Amino acid sequence: MLKRQDDGLHDQLSRAEGQLKRLSPHAILMLHSYVERNLGDPSLAVTVQDAIIKLLRCLCAVCSIETESHTPEGLLNGARKLLRDPHNFATKLCNMPRVSSEEALGLVPFLLSNLQYKRVKEKEVNACYEALHTWLSAFHFFSAVADDVTHTVHELERQENLLRRLNGQPEEIVRGRTAPPLPTSTGPERASFSTGFTPGSFNS
Numbered sequence: 001m002l003k004r005q006d007d008g009l010h011d012q013l014s015r016a017e018g019q020l021k022r023l024s025p026h027a028i029l030m031l032h033s034y035v036e037r038n039l040g041d042p043s044l045a046v047t048v049q050d051a052i053i054k055l056l057r058c059l060c061a062v063c064s065i066e067t068e069s070h071t072p073e074g075l076l077n078g079a080r081k082l083l084r085d086p087h088n089f090a091t092k093l094c095n096m097p098r099v100s101s102e103e104a105l106g107l108v109p110f111l112l113s114n115l116q117y118k119r120v121k122e123k124e125v126n127a128c129y130e131a132l133h134t135w136l137s138a139f140h141f142f143s144a145v146a147d148d149v150t151h152t153v154h155e156l157e158r159q160e161n162l163l164r165r166l167n168g169q170p171e172e173i174v175r176g177r178t179a180p181p182l183p184t185s186t187g188p189e190r191a192s193f194s195t196g197f198t199p200g201s202f203n204s
Contacts, residue, residue, distance in 0.1 A: 009142040016138035017094045019131045028086035030124035035079045045072035051117040054110045055129060056082070058136055061106060062096060093135065104143040111137055 035056070038044045053075065060067050060078040067078035083089065117133075119126045 009138070009145050013135075013138040013142045016131075016135040017090075020090045020093060020135045023090055023128060023131055024124075025086040025089075027124040027128055028083060028089050030122055031128040032079070032083040032086065034120070034122055034125045035076065035083070039072045039076040039079070042072070048072075049115075049118055051115040052129065054113065054115065055132060055136070058107055058110050059093075059132065062099065062136070062139065063093075096139075098139070098143040101144045104140050107136060107140040111140055 035052075038048050056075055056079050057067060059065075059082055060075075063082060065078045065081050068074035085092070117129055
């Protein structure tokens with residue numbers, strides 16, 4: 001059952017990645033321009049809706065980008081690093097290593113906050129928000145369950161070794177077997193959100 005759930009979440013993540021990759025570089029540039037224009041002006045920064053603020057903070061956290069402080073200026077600096085490569089933005093996000101289930105909990109306040117996103121006049125910004133929110137949600141749920149799958153495989157291996165010992169069979173046949181690779185394109189797990197940039201992340 002857990003494996004079926006993992007497969008379903010992987011399919012959901014794959015669909016979200018497809019939606020993300022359909023965003024054009026122009027759409028990312030428009031999002032960058034919107035963020036720059038609004039967060040860069042103190043009089044406009046206070047009007048930026050919480051849905052966008054929290055989306056950017058979550059993306060920066062997943063991508064190990066320090067936002068320095070909880071100020072518009074700190075978030076703007078993080079967003080500049082996040083969006084500085086519009087041509088490879090979607091690909092880099094899709095290649096991000098999954099996070100641990102504990103780290104995935106850090107996304108819950110945003111994903112479950114039920115913040116209402118109010119569409120803005122720039123249609124590209126709306127498309128970006130929808131695609132990025134969908135990807136974050138899929139990324140969160142896949143990361144949360146992936147740890148459980150790995151733990152279950154290791155527990156089954158332990159029990160199989162125990163059964164072999166009880167039956168007088170050599171344990172070496174299964175000893176050292178690793179958990180099968182999780183169905184993901186995201187690579188190995190990172191240590192934490194705050195460990196800095198990782199190879200293939202937004203530092204390149």
